[in-house]
Amino acid sequence: xxxxxxxxxxxxxxxxxxxxxxxxxxxxxxxxxxxxxxxxxxxxxxxxxxxxxxxxxxxxxxxxxxxxxxxxxxxxxxxxxxxxxxxxxxxxxxxxxxxxxxxxxxxxxxxxxxxxxxxxxxxxxxxxxxxxxxxxxxxxxxxxxxxxxxxxxxxxxxxxxxxxxxxxxxxxxxxxxxxxxxxxxxxxxxxxxxxxxxxxxxxxxxxxxxxxxxxxxxxxxxxxxxxxxxxxx
Amino acid sequence: xxxxxxxxxxxxxxxxxxxxxxxxxxxxxxxxxxxxxxxxxxxxxxxxxxxxxxxxxxxxxxxxxxxxxxxxxxxxxxxxxxxxxxxxxxxxxxxxxxxxxxxxxxxxxxxxxxxxxxxxxxxxxxxxxxxxxxxxxxxxxxxxxxxxxxxxxxxxxxxxxxxxxxxxxxxxxxxxxxxxxxxxxxxxxxxxxxxxxxxxxxxxxxxxxxxxxxxxxxxxxxxxxxxxxxxxxxxxxxxxxxxxxxxxxxxxxxxxxxxxxxxxxxxxxxxxxxxxxxxxxxxxxxxxxxxxxxxxxxxxxxxxxxxxxxxxxxxxxxxxxxxxxxxxxxxxxxxxxxxxxxxxxxxxxxxxxxxxxxxxxxxxxxxxxxxxxxxxxxxxxxxxxxxxxxxxxxxxxxxxxxxxxxxxxxxxxxxxxxxxxxxxxxxxxxxxxxxxxxxxx
Numbered sequence: 001x002x003x004x005x006x007x008x009x010x011x012x013x014x015x016x017x018x019x020x021x022x023x024x025x026x027x028x029x030x031x032x033x034x035x036x037x038x039x040x041x042x043x044x045x046x047x048x049x050x051x052x053x054x055x056x057x058x059x060x061x062x063x064x065x066x067x068x069x070x071x072x073x074x075x076x077x078x079x080x081x082x083x084x085x086x087x088x089x090x091x092x093x094x095x096x097x098x099x100x101x102x103x104x105x106x107x108x109x110x111x112x113x114x115x116x117x118x119x120x121x122x123x124x125x126x127x128x129x130x131x132x133x134x135x136x137x138x139x140x141x142x143x144x145x146x147x148x149x150x151x152x153x154x155x156x157x158x159x160x161x162x163x164x165x166x167x168x169x170x171x172x173x174x175x176x177x178x179x180x181x182x183x184x185x186x187x188x189x190x191x192x193x194x195x196x197x198x199x200x201x202x203x204x205x206x207x208x209x210x211x212x213x214x215x216x217x218x219x220x221x222x223x224x225x226x227x228x229x230x231x232x233x
Numbered sequence: 234x235x236x237x238x239x240x241x242x243x244x245x246x247x248x249x250x251x252x253x254x255x256x257x258x259x260x261x262x263x264x265x266x267x268x269x270x271x272x273x274x275x276x277x278x279x280x281x282x283x284x285x286x287x288x289x290x291x292x293x294x295x296x297x298x299x300x301x302x303x304x305x306x307x308x309x310x311x312x313x314x315x316x317x318x319x320x321x322x323x324x325x326x327x328x329x330x331x332x333x334x335x336x337x338x339x340x341x342x343x344x345x346x347x348x349x350x351x352x353x354x355x356x357x358x359x360x361x362x363x364x365x366x367x368x369x370x371x372x373x374x375x376x377x378x379x380x381x382x383x384x385x386x387x388x389x390x391x392x393x394x395x396x397x398x399x400x401x402x403x404x405x406x407x408x409x410x411x412x413x414x415x416x417x418x419x420x421x422x423x424x425x426x427x428x429x430x431x432x433x434x435x436x437x438x439x440x441x442x443x444x445x446x447x448x449x450x451x452x453x454x455x456x457x458x459x460x461x462x463x464x465x466x467x468x469x470x471x472x473x474x475x476x477x478x479x480x481x482x483x484x485x486x487x488x489x490x491x492x493x494x495x496x497x498x499x500x501x502x503x504x505x506x507x508x509x510x511x512x513x514x515x516x517x518x519x520x521x522x523x524x525x526x527x528x529x530x531x532x533x534x535x536x537x538x539x540x541x542x543x544x545x546x547x548x549x550x551x552x553x554x555x556x557x558x559x560x561x562x563x564x565x566x567x568x569x570x571x572x573x574x575x576x577x578x579x580x581x582x583x584x585x586x587x588x589x590x591x592x593x594x595x596x597x598x599x600x601x602x603x604x605x606x607x608x609x610x611x612x613x614x615x616x617x618x619x620x621x622x623x624x625x626x627x628x629x630x631x632x633x634x635x636x637x638x639x640x641x642x643x644x645x646x647x648x649x650x651x652x653x654x655x656x657x658x659x660x661x662x663x664x665x666x667x668x669x670x671x672x673x674x
Contacts, residue, residue: 015453039446044383044454060450064383079437083381098437102378120436121378123422140432142422161423217427218410219265
């Protein structure tokens with residue numbers, strides 16, 4: 001395992017080393033200590049590296065990740081794993097706003113709570129949150145799955161496209177064009193797989209499913225004044 | 234007005250003219266606002282309201298055909314280790330695949346590359362056609378993040394973080410369902426055929442302090458090689474430019490309200506934002522006060538049509554300009570050869586602005602395969618290169634007449650204004666006077 005302390009090295013030195021094709025030489029495991037909330041740690045990775053960040057990270061940790069596994073033993077700031085393409089990012093603590101924003105693929109696991117706009121504009125990423133998510137989560141979610149093992153804040157799934165949402169606890173309110181949908185066996189099976197992948201021990205039968213009513217897909221005069229939670233069905 | 238109406242002494246209202254009456258009746262018929270493409274069509278103070286003071290006794294001109302007048306520009310050397318080196322200061326502004334056909338995007342790349350300048354992606358990601366034909370490709374980083382991926386980010390020659398555009402500062406993009414083909418839908422991860430609504434705010438930052446960290450992330454991902462532009466629609470330009478510089482921009486792109494769009498509400502196009510003429514001096518002032526003029530380059534766009542416009546923008550302090558609508562016209566948009574086709578869809582060559590409808594007879598703002606096939610990207614690319622060549626020669630002609638051996642040497646002192654509005658906005662004297670309204674002189 002290669003070790004790098006951010007008390008002794010800069011963020012630039014860390015990312016430069018992780019981007020270097022030689023980062024895979026002599027093993028794929030990296031241990032990063034003393035992150036102390038620094039931003040843009042382990043972003044833009046493009047190899048099957050195993051990176052452990054031992055402590056709290058700032059904004060955009062593991063941003064645009066491809067292939068790599070990044071584990072953060074602490075909390076993370078805004079936009080963890082934003083625009084992730086593939087790989088796995090696991091946050092042992094809580095996450096700030098916009099976790100997994102615009103992600104195209106891979107799995108983001110947040111073992112604690114996630115703040116507002118978790119999964120905003122998600123485009124294929126899977127996100128599993130052990131606790132609660134804040135308001136406007138999955139806003140304009142296009143594709144992928146968001147699993148919330150706790151509660152969801154207000155305007156959940158606002159203006160959603162085709163992302164699939166599962167919530168175990170309460171939803172404070174649904175956003176425009178987001179509706180509850182029947183939970184069939186195929187969905188429980190999908191959820192079972194996601195929870196197992198995320199190492200979360202919950203019963204899929206305790207979750208409810210939400211998605212798009214698809215009533216905002218075309219501009220129409222009757223949509224002009226649509227309220228949150230309205231499905232116009 | 235016909236002879237008959239003159240006989241009757243009919244008088245058209247200046248307030249409720251026929252255009253206004255038509256729009257009220259259209260609104261009453263449909264119950265929804267008008268969406269169209271193109272840019273502002275109302276009369277606005279513009280570069281036409283400025284003139285150059287050619288050299289005579291007090292200034293020394295350069296010989297028009299023989300003496301050097303350089304046109305090159307370096308963009309993005311504040312932080313990036315690989316800034317762009319362009320041969321001419323006329324760049325192609327961001328326009329998406331989706332809004333435009335793949336052939337049109339390829340043609341833009343071909344024309345720009347032939348003249349040694351850059352072209353720009355748009356809200357929808359990077360196409361192979363565009364990357365393959367563009368020597369210098371600027372990759373837009375937009376609120377929607379459609380098609381955004383780190384491979385393309387690393388392939389880009391520059392990154393343009395888009396906060397807004399001149400046609401709709403404060404608004405997100407639209408792409409109507411008839412243009413969401415299977416390929417466009419796949420690139421944007423959207424269902425085919427829906428009316429796509431782009432976000433107006435970025436999903437993972439909310440202010441200049443956050444943006445500075447976002448830019449740091451983009452630089453880390455690209456190993457500090459790639460210049461980062463920030464694009465703003467012209468509105469509170471002085472403050473926006475200061476904040477863009479503070480956020481770490483290598484280049485500021487400033488788009489005036491005459492800038493084009495593929496689809497936006499007409500009320501937005503005509504009533505939000507300020508003319509580029511008013512915005513440039515604000516931007517230059519902001520840069521100068523921060524000691525960043527020429528260090529952070531300024532690209533301006535929104536109604537640039539000719540070499541005279543290029544020269545005037547640069548004299549006001551821009552380092553380069555961007556063209557969008559003019560580039561499409563050079564490709565063949567609104568060409569009279571398609572006059573009958575324009576009439577068939579209720580328009581006319583020279584008036585066509587329904588870019589959102591996807592029925593463009595010229596094959597440019599469409600995803601219809603038959604219409605798109607009308608545009609030969611090689612021939613259209615040559616037309617664009619010709620046009621860029623003419624603009625460059627025109628700008629050089631003016632610069633030499635003002636005694637300048639480089640377009641960047643043009644300065645406000647070379648300009649006068651034809652009317653008070655332009656003088657006040659551009660901060661140059663009214664012609665024949667030394668008076669700059671609002672400047673206490």
